[in-house]
Amino acid sequence: xxxxxxxxxxxxxxxxxxxxxxxxxxxxxxxxxxxxxxxxxxxxxxxxxxxxxxxxxxxxxxxxxxxxxxxxxxxxxxxxxxxxxxxxxxxxxxxxxxxxxxxxxxxxxxxxxxxxxxxxxxxxxxxxxxxxxxxxxxxxxxxxxxxxxxxxxxxxxxxxxxxxxxxxxxxxxxxxxxxxxxxxxxxxxxxxxxxxxxxxxxxxxxxxxxxxxxxxxxxxxxxxxxxxxxxxxxxxxxxxxxxxxxxxxxxxxxxxxxxxxxxxxxxxxxxxxxxxxxxxxxxxxxxxxxxxxxxxxxxxxxxxxxxxxxxxxxxxxxxxxxxxxxxxxxxxxxxxxxxxxxxxxxxxxxxxxxxxxxxxxxxxxxxxxxxxxxxxxxxxxxxxxxxxxxxxxxxxx
Numbered sequence: 001x002x003x004x005x006x007x008x009x010x011x012x013x014x015x016x017x018x019x020x021x022x023x024x025x026x027x028x029x030x031x032x033x034x035x036x037x038x039x040x041x042x043x044x045x046x047x048x049x050x051x052x053x054x055x056x057x058x059x060x061x062x063x064x065x066x067x068x069x070x071x072x073x074x075x076x077x078x079x080x081x082x083x084x085x086x087x088x089x090x091x092x093x094x095x096x097x098x099x100x101x102x103x104x105x106x107x108x109x110x111x112x113x114x115x116x117x118x119x120x121x122x123x124x125x126x127x128x129x130x131x132x133x134x135x136x137x138x139x140x141x142x143x144x145x146x147x148x149x150x151x152x153x154x155x156x157x158x159x160x161x162x163x164x165x166x167x168x169x170x171x172x173x174x175x176x177x178x179x180x181x182x183x184x185x186x187x188x189x190x191x192x193x194x195x196x197x198x199x200x201x202x203x204x205x206x207x208x209x210x211x212x213x214x215x216x217x218x219x220x221x222x223x224x225x226x227x228x229x230x231x232x233x234x235x236x237x238x239x240x241x242x243x244x245x246x247x248x249x250x251x252x253x254x255x256x257x258x259x260x261x262x263x264x265x266x267x268x269x270x271x272x273x274x275x276x277x278x279x280x281x282x283x284x285x286x287x288x289x290x291x292x293x294x295x296x297x298x299x300x301x302x303x304x305x306x307x308x309x310x311x312x313x314x315x316x317x318x319x320x321x322x323x324x325x326x327x328x329x330x331x332x333x334x335x336x337x338x339x340x341x342x343x344x345x346x347x348x349x350x351x352x353x354x355x356x357x358x359x360x361x362x363x364x365x366x367x368x369x370x371x372x373x374x375x376x377x378x379x380x381x382x383x384x385x386x387x388x389x390x391x392x393x394x395x396x397x
Contacts, residue, residue: 037178037179038176038177038178039176039177040174040175040176041070041074041174041175041176041177042172042173042174042175043067043068043069043070043172043173043175044171044172044173045067045169045170045171045172054170055168055169055170056166056168056169056170056171057167057168057169058165058166058167059158059160059165059166059169060160060165061160061161061162061163061164061165062159062160062161063159063160064157064158064159064160065157065158065160065169066155066156066157067156067157067158067169067171067173068154068155068156068173069153069154069155069156070153070154070175071152071153072152072153072177073149073150073151073152073177073178073179073180073181074149074150074154074175074176074177074178075147075148075149075150075175075176075178075181076146076147076148076149076150076154076173076174076175077145077147077148077174077175077176078143078144078145078172078173078174079142079143079144079171079172079173079174080141080142080143080171080172081113081117081141081142081143081169081170081171082140082141082142082170082171083095083113083140083166083168083169083170084166084167084168085167086124086138086140087114087119087122087123087124087140088122088123088124090162090164090166090167091114091121091122091162091364092112092113092114092117092119092122092124092142093112093114093115093120093121093122093362093363093364094112094160094161094162094163094359094362095112095113095114095158095159095160095161095162095166096110096111096112096113096158096159096161096356097109097110097111097112097113097116097156097157097158098110098156098157098158098159099148099154099155099156099188099190100154100155100156100157101148101149101150101151101153101154101187101188101350102150102151102152102153102154102187102348103152103153104350106350106352106353107353108187108188108189108190108346108350108353109188109189109190109191110190110191110192110353110356111190111191111192111341111356112192112356112362113142113158114142115192115238115240115339115340115341116144116190116192116238116341117132117133117134117142117143117144118132118133118134118238118293118306118308119134119139119142120238120240120294120304120306120339121240121242121304121364122364123139123294123304124138124139124140125138125139125293125294126138126139126293127139127286127293127294127306127308128286128293129286129287129288129289129290129291129308129310130145130288130289130310130312131144131145131146131235131236131310131312131343132144132145132146132238132310146188146343147188148175148187148188149181149185149186149187149188150181150187151180151181151185151348154175156173161359184347186232186233186345186346186347187345187346187347187348187350188343188345189228189232189343189344189345189346189350189353190341190342190343190344191226191228191341191342191353191354191356192339192340192341192356192357193223193224193225193226193339193340193342193356193357194338194339194340194356194357194361194362195223195224195338195339195357196335196336196337196338196361196365197223197328197332197334197335197336197337197338198221198332198335199333199334199335200214200331200332200333203333204245204247204329204333204334204335205331205333206247206248206251206329206330206333206334207247207248207251213330213331213333214331214333215331216327216330216331216332217263218262218263219255219257219264219325219327221332222252222255222325222326222327222328222332223252223325223326223327223328223338223340224323224324224325225237225239225324225325225326225340225342226322226323226324226342226344227321227322227323227324227354228321228322228323228344228346228351229320229321229351230318230320230321230346230347230349230350230351231318231319231320231346231347232317232318232322232344232345232346232347233311233315233316233317233318233344233345234311234315234316234318234322234324234342234343234344235310235311235312235315235343235344235345236308236309236310236311236312236342236343237308237309237324237340237341237342237343238306238308238340238341239275239306239307239308239309239338239339239340240304240305240306240338240339240340241304241305241306241307241336241337241338242303242304242305242336242337242338242364242365243296243301243302243303243304243305243334243336243337244302244335244336244337244365244368245300245302245334245368246298246299246300246301246302247300247301247329247334248280248300248301249271249301249305249328249329249334249336250270250271250272250280250301251270251271251327251329251330252270252271252326252327252328252329252330252332252334253267253268253269253270253271253274253326253327253330254266254267254268254271254274254324254325254326255267255268255325255326255327256268256316256322256323256324256325257321257322257323257324257325258316258317258318258321258322258323259318259319259320259321259322260320260321266316268326271307271326271327272307274309274326275290275292275307275308275309276289276290276309277290277292277307280301281295282295282296282301282305283295288310288312289309289310289311289312289313290307290308290309290310291307291308292305292306292307293306293307293308294306298369299373302368303367303368310343315345322344324342337364337365339362377392380392384396
């Protein structure tokens with residue numbers, strides 16, 4: 001774990017003196033390496049009186065609380081959080097997490113706390129990957145192992161945007177103090193986006209079922225995962241899809257523009273392909289680097305799916321800018337409720353993040369169910385002349 005998260009996740013932006021690894025042996029050899037110049041520290045919600053009330057309490061609607069604030073240089077290497085009441089009574093989509101490095105007044109990380117830890121919508125479910133997890137019970141324990149360096153202080157805050165109080169907020173933030181960071185050390189960043197996408201004027205023509213499909217070489221209407229200026233490397237995304245129809249949503253290609261190039265430098269072949277899967281999956285699957293943590297259990301691909309990919313061994317490097325987009329269906333022909341959290345490391349000074357979508361726009365869309373489908377069938381029957389034995393697979397002559 002130490003080798004994977006200290007050496008790989010920082011991808012060379014932290015000097016070897018901080019991340020020394022033995023020259024030979026197995027993956028666990030790093031645990032035997034005794035390092036100097038580091039002091040282990042923790043900030044947590046423990047009861048300062050020595051009692052058992054180990055939590056922050058009664059965080060009012062609209063209130064912001066600082067949960068971590070330290071000076072000097074260091075690297076956060078572990079965060080654990082659990083909150084009461086649990087979802088869906090209190091949605092973790094309504095609690096915003098912000099992180100600030102080196103005295104910056106603008107956050108380097110801004111996301112609803114649930115999606116940041118791989119928990120979509122107002123739900124709670126198990127999720128397991130190398131850098132992030134949501135553990136028992138029922139995904140209510142949210143965990144991060146992202147390495148988060150800072151050279152001159154760090155602060156983490158939460159804002160309660162729900163219309164009710166947070167009754168209890170428990171947390172650990174573990175970090176190591178260091179004398180100084182090397183000048184090439186990147187800063188951890190994350191940004192949330194959300195959009196209800198628009199279908200094409202001529203309809204949701206997926207798989208060319210309604211006629212000839214158009215082409216989208218430039219990605220002008222693609223969903224935006226990340227658009228940032230500066231130098232660094234992108235290390236992954238949690239991607240949340242709510243489809244209001246049963247058609248496969250994943251014919252959309254990933255298109256990645258690097259260093260202000262006008263055409264994608266990295267062009268993909270389909271949504272499931274970027275996420276290292278294949279053939280329109282709807283299987284629960286968890287790999288340390290990619291997987292499906294939540295899949296729809298309805299007809300076709302109707303409903304909610306959470307898919308993730310982390311570039312632990314294959315970061316995407318940029319020198320001037322990085323823009324990651326993905327189509328919502330081929331040629332952006334589908335209406336989908338999409339949300340994402342992108343993760344990357346960036347060299348200071350850090351560019352200012354765009355504001356995240358507000359609470360109202362982040363609210364989960366209702367599920368489409370049996371009643372809505374029956375109404376669709378009724379409208380279709382009428383369009384076919386209301387024949388008494390219409391089955392459902394008839395097409396206009």
